[in-house]
Amino acid sequence: MNNSLSALYVGDLHPEVTESMLVEGFSSAGHVHSVRVCRKWNNGVSLNYAFVNFYKQADAERALATLNCKLLMGWPMRVMWSQRDFTLRKSGVGNLFIRNLDMTTIDSMALFDLFSVSGNVLSCKVVAYKTGTKGYGYVQFESPGAANVAKERLDSKLFNDHKVSIEHFKSRKERKAEGNRHT
Structure with missing residues (x-):
């Protein structure tokens, strides 16, 4: 099994999601090798994310394509390739920050659909309250070039009567x- 090609990160999980629920849901895409819900070491409380490993890359690709933003226990799952390289994950390279999103119609899936035409999207998230979105989100592209194309193509454009503003992501420290x- 090639872990780098068949491992998925599943984020934004409901705190009560279990491994067996994930196995059941992700088995629709193919044969699941293993699932691990990450938990606090001292009390076992869910950290609201998990890793799902498939035997075959094609099954992981199918899961990514069909299960990203699907509801599990009423919460939309954020499914993306597992990125084990911490420095790459935290570098911000290829990341965009999008503000002034329509808070009633733009969710993570709509944001994904909007930005994926510019390049390979690794991660996409509209930040939300329990009662709705906060009107901003993040998109991580596989390459800085794709992020630049998306920014040039979509910055200051109207989406559902909202003129969006797109910036390259900057860390809190920056x-x-x-x-x-950002907010």
């Missing part, structure tokens, strides 16, 4: 140094 924040 924003603080500039005296600025």
Whole structure:
């Protein structure tokens, strides 16, 4: 089994989601090798994310295509390739910050659909309250070039009567140094 090609990260999970629920849901895409819901070491409380490993890359690809943003216990799952390289994950390379999204109609799946025409989207999330979205989100592309194409193509465009603003992602530390924040 090639872990780098068949391992998926599943985020934004309901706190009561179990391994067996994930096995049941992800088995629709193919033969699941293993599932692990990540938990706090001291009390076993869910950290609201998991890893799902498939025997075959094609099955993982199918799961990614069909299960991203699907509801599990009423919460939309964020499914993406597992990125075990911490430095790449945290680098912000290829990441965009999108503000002024329509808070009633733009969810993570709509954001994915909008941005995926510009390149391979690794991760996509509209930040939400329990009662709705906050009107901003993040998109991570596989390459900085794809992020640049998306920014050039979509920045300042109207989506559902909202003129969106797109910036390259900056870490909290970078924003603080500039005296600025995303929200």
